[in-house]
Amino acid sequence: MSADPTIASPDRPVAPIRSGRRAVAATILVVVVGWSISGLGVSLDRLLGAPGDAWDIFRRMVPPAFAEAAERGVVGKVLESVHIAWIGTLIGATLSLPLAFLAAENVAPAAVRIPIRQLFNVIRAVPELILAVILIPITGLGPWAGALAIGIHSVGTLGKWATETIEGVDTGPLEAVAATGGRWVSGMRWGVVPQILPVVTSQWLFRFEINVRASAVLGMIGAGGVGSELVSQLVFRNFPAVGAVLLMTIAVVLSIDTVSAAVRRRIIRGAATSSGVDSDEDRNAAVLADLTGLGH
Amino acid sequence: MSSERQLKPSGSPSLSADRGTEADDHDTTDARAVIRFDDVSVTYRGGVQALRNVDLRVDDGEFVVVVGLSGAGKSTLLRALNGLVPATSGSITIDGTEVVGAGAAELRVIRSQIGMIFQTFNLVHRTSVLNNVLMGRLSAVPAWRSTLGLWPSAEREAALQALERVGIVEKAYVRASNLSGGQQQRVGIARALAQEPAVMLADEPVAALDPVTSRQVMGDLLRINREMGITTLVNLHFLDLAREFGRRLVGLRDGEVVFDGDISDVTDDTFQEIYGRAITDDDLLTVDAEPAG
Amino acid sequence: MNVPPVGATTSRPSRPRRGLRLWAVAGALTAYTLFAGRKVGFDVSSFWSVWSNPLWGKFWPIPWDWVLDRHNVLDPLVETLQIAVISTLIGCTLALPLAFAMSPLTSPNRVTLVVSRSVMNVVRAVPDLFWAKLLVTAVGVGAFAGSWALSVFSLGVMVKLFSETIDGADPRPLEAARAAGGRHAPVVRTGVLPTVLPEYVAYGLYVFELNIRASVVLGLVGAGGIGRVVESQRQYFRFDRVLGVLVLVFVVVFVIEQVSVAIRRRLV
Numbered sequence: 001m002s003a004d005p006t007i008a009s010p011d012r013p014v015a016p017i018r019s020g021r022r023a024v025a026a027t028i029l030v031v032v033v034g035w036s037i038s039g040l041g042v043s044l045d046r047l048l049g050a051p052g053d054a055w056d057i058f059r060r061m062v063p064p065a066f067a068e069a070a071e072r073g074v075v076g077k078v079l080e081s082v083h084i085a086w087i088g089t090l091i092g093a094t095l096s097l098p099l100a101f102l103a104a105e106n107v108a109p110a111a112v113r114i115p116i117r118q119l120f121n122v123i124r125a126v127p128e129l130i131l132a133v134i135l136i137p138i139t140g141l142g143p144w145a146g147a148l149a150i151g152i153h154s155v156g157t158l159g160k161w162a163t164e165t166i167e168g169v170d171t172g173p174l175e176a177v178a179a180t181g182g183r184w185v186s187g188m189r190w191g192v193v194p195q196i197l198p199v200v201t202s203q204w205l206f207r208f209e210i211n212v213r214a215s216a217v218l219g220m221i222g223a224g225g226v227g228s229e230l231v232s233q234l235v236f237r238n239f240p241a242v243g244a245v246l247l248m249t250i251a252v253v254l255s256i257d258t259v260s261a262a263v264r265r266r267i268i269r270g271a272a273t274s275s276g277v278d279s280d281e282d283r284n285a286a287v288l289a290d291l292t293g294l295g296h
Numbered sequence: 297m298s299s300e301r302q303l304k305p306s307g308s309p310s311l312s313a314d315r316g317t318e319a320d321d322h323d324t325t326d327a328r329a330v331i332r333f334d335d336v337s338v339t340y341r342g343g344v345q346a347l348r349n350v351d352l353r354v355d356d357g358e359f360v361v362v363v364g365l366s367g368a369g370k371s372t373l374l375r376a377l378n379g380l381v382p383a384t385s386g387s388i389t390i391d392g393t394e395v396v397g398a399g400a401a402e403l404r405v406i407r408s409q410i411g412m413i414f415q416t417f418n419l420v421h422r423t424s425v426l427n428n429v430l431m432g433r434l435s436a437v438p439a440w441r442s443t444l445g446l447w448p449s450a451e452r453e454a455a456l457q458a459l460e461r462v463g464i465v466e467k468a469y470v471r472a473s474n475l476s477g478g479q480q481q482r483v484g485i486a487r488a489l490a491q492e493p494a495v496m497l498a499d500e501p502v503a504a505l506d507p508v509t510s511r512q513v514m515g516d517l518l519r520i521n522r523e524m525g526i527t528t529l530v531n532l533h534f535l536d537l538a539r540e541f542g543r544r545l546v547g548l549r550d551g552e553v554v555f556d557g558d559i560s561d562v563t564d565d566t567f568q569e570i571y572g573r574a575i576t577d578d579d580l581l582t583v584d585a586e587p588a589g
Numbered sequence: 590m591n592v593p594p595v596g597a598t599t600s601r602p603s604r605p606r607r608g609l610r611l612w613a614v615a616g617a618l619t620a621y622t623l624f625a626g627r628k629v630g631f632d633v634s635s636f637w638s639v640w641s642n643p644l645w646g647k648f649w650p651i652p653w654d655w656v657l658d659r660h661n662v663l664d665p666l667v668e669t670l671q672i673a674v675i676s677t678l679i680g681c682t683l684a685l686p687l688a689f690a691m692s693p694l695t696s697p698n699r700v701t702l703v704v705s706r707s708v709m710n711v712v713r714a715v716p717d718l719f720w721a722k723l724l725v726t727a728v729g730v731g732a733f734a735g736s737w738a739l740s741v742f743s744l745g746v747m748v749k750l751f752s753e754t755i756d757g758a759d760p761r762p763l764e765a766a767r768a769a770g771g772r773h774a775p776v777v778r779t780g781v782l783p784t785v786l787p788e789y790v791a792y793g794l795y796v797f798e799l800n801i802r803a804s805v806v807l808g809l810v811g812a813g814g815i816g817r818v819v820e821s822q823r824q825y826f827r828f829d830r831v832l833g834v835l836v837l838v839f840v841v842v843f844v845i846e847q848v849s850v851a852i853r854r855r856l857v
Binding site: 177 | 416419
């Protein structure tokens, strides 16, 4: 009896040759990485020195100059970033949902569906910053440019997520509506919307969390919000002030993240229990709690 | 219960539910055939032929049980009837109205006359039982009203009555997902009843239910058929249930009708012929039940 | 039969009132929206003026000879790709142990769990470009700073996505490995890693895509890559060149995305 697994013996199956493909993939990876490293001309000492340089800057941020920042109205600027993100997300949500219906495989015909999906892809490919760069000459500097940039970009992401959600619905209720003689609209209203509402709302909230960061960044090119503060203080190398701006931004972002995550969890959990089935997730969560002793 | 309906677009005769309230066993000389399948074949995209040259006549007020293995074509038979699955060839008529090739608007009218009950209930989980039943009234109100949830009180009344008929009106405002399986199926039945249909189709209505509840639901369907005279077709997986509740049995095998007759003519051999194999315990709802004589 | 006959006397329930809390929340959100809208300068009419602004003319026609020139655009684009590769590599490599440390399923002990989660929360709370700007100030302008900034960004994204995967992984193989008496790292390696590895690679490809897009904007803050070109052209008001560059970038991203999706589909 041969010990070589690639030769079949009467009762043993042949070991599949899978390792070949993996070796190819690994080689490609190594080549690409090597090319990248050489291309960037990174020398070893520079590589190792970088974290040290960065650390130096962070050291100089302590203690952060909060009083000075408060005087300059940094808090208001941070809040402005939140407002921008909120309005932008709303714009994105409002525009993306109807479009998502038109882009869903189980709902819309191909002639409509494909262009809209491509539209989503195109929009998603353009980062908010670039959008803002394009919009600023036209709308002028200020928060509105930021809100528009965020809104338009969000249409792409939210649209894609919503489309996937719509495509994943249980078609049972849709069939039931059709069987009673209901129209397409009724099918959407009763068969699709109730199922997607919790997930889509949670997607909007998640996008809002991301957009708060995006709007902070947009400030850096003058589209409103706290980014401009960061840039100006860095230019003056006023590191304690930079530290203050950073910490305030972090604080606001974290709070919004926490609240939003809690709300999202609540929404999803409400939806899960209403499906009437003991979900795999719940069961896994229970096992997890037992296993790790870290029950919630 | 109201009875006259006009089918709008064509000049075809109205789908009248001229029902006697007496549960007379087929006085077939006078009864019209409500449902007719004439040489119907259905081939799905991908080449699978689900129905082959099916001929079937169902009279007004009959209670028909359809049995067959999975994939024999039971589901396709029902769904071809209300156009959810388009027939590839042949003719399907309900009271003279042709289903095959009907336009979208016509199909909606036809479907509003046919109530359907599903194996997986197909309720909207996140809303109340009443809203689910109201979906049966979708074809009776303009789309904007139903979309906004502004149902006229007459429709609410009809829905509540349907719930009373299946005996769970006290759950009217309960979220649908909070009900048990048997209760959810009753809501499904109420939704179908709310349509005030001429025909009732049940696609394996009890496959997801326990034996006791299954008998209850089958009993409901039979009672509705007798009291209201609604022509009923039920797909069943469990043969003892078929024998217990069926009046007329249709057996499908590989898309063809291999048996069509009165339930009293059915023996164990009949089932074996329909299935093409010996009957196993999986085909029976309750294994210790004595097969009916 | 237990079904009550028609006309049974089960009384009809009364119609419940709509949740008051829902209305309150909706009201608060609407109020905030109006407030924020005013603060932001929301202007529906500006939608129209944006559309009809004559400045759009400056974006056209695209000077393709300039755009397709090696020195102007293609070299920086290559640099962008290289930055993306390195950042993805660094970020995702660091993310693997970190994600395991962050998940209650695979964390060695409670302290590691809490510390890693807190650190990641803070790191992710800082917008990515803030990192880039800070690093540019620290280590100087150029692709180097860009790589580090994107590494941090990749780390953040990867950790977030991947730890969610770990959380959702089937805990039973892990249980089996523990029951067989393994130490922590081997237990994780055999009990969880094989399950989540395909998703890890898929996410890695996704992060790579993100990095290419992100490095475009990195250049706007001086961190190298194609964004440098965009920013300089923007400052010269050569919007036509800007558009040309963006179109080219979009094409490249699109191609890479298609390849990546194809690979990912074969993985998961």
